[in-house]
Amino acid sequence: GAGVSQSPSNKVTEKGKDVELRCDPISGHTALYWYRQSLGQGLEFLIYFQGNSAPDKSGLPSDRFSAERTGGSVSTLTIQRTQQEDSAVYLCASSLGNWVETQYFGPGTRLLVL
């Protein structure tokens, strides 16, 4: 079946602009995660959605970052007023929801803020 898909695959933006990153999880997966992979920080958890529960936003680095998940499926990560330090690969993953279940990752969105 289809895996996790993300779009765009690459995004170049100017400092101060807003960007939206999209994630389409594996069909039937109720849990969705966003991670950020940057050179200096490795892989960091950003946010987690599980079904209709309130998301776990504990990993979001600032209030410029937000995410939503519509209809329990597609998720959008929004970064407002982008900064150069936001440049990274943003990875989305999904799983069946139980905490022991494997998370399957998408190909990522490479964001470059000039």
Next chain:
Amino acid sequence: AQKITQTQPGMFVQEKEAVTLDCTYDTSDPSYGLFWYKQPSSGEMIFLIYQGSYDQQNATEGRYSLNFQKARKSANLVISASQLGDSAMYFCAMREPPIQGAQKLVFGQGTRLTINP
């Protein structure tokens, strides 16, 4: 405190040789899961193998096996008969039981494996 430690930033191995990638972890919870992911240059994180803390047997998936030593808190990945396509970054990750909804994976810094022909 570092939860996952991968002490080998880079490794170089001859094709067809076996290779062991080290991973040690730190947790006080008796229930946890350990994962290995492969990240080729394309960037996608590919799941390789999973070991649960209560699993009696070491996990195996094809050429991949996990050398799980619970008392030492180590979960090394063993790749048998390495292939050129195994060249990639390899990440060890841990998942602890959710606390107040948190179910994140915590990753090590990764090991870059290069297979030489």
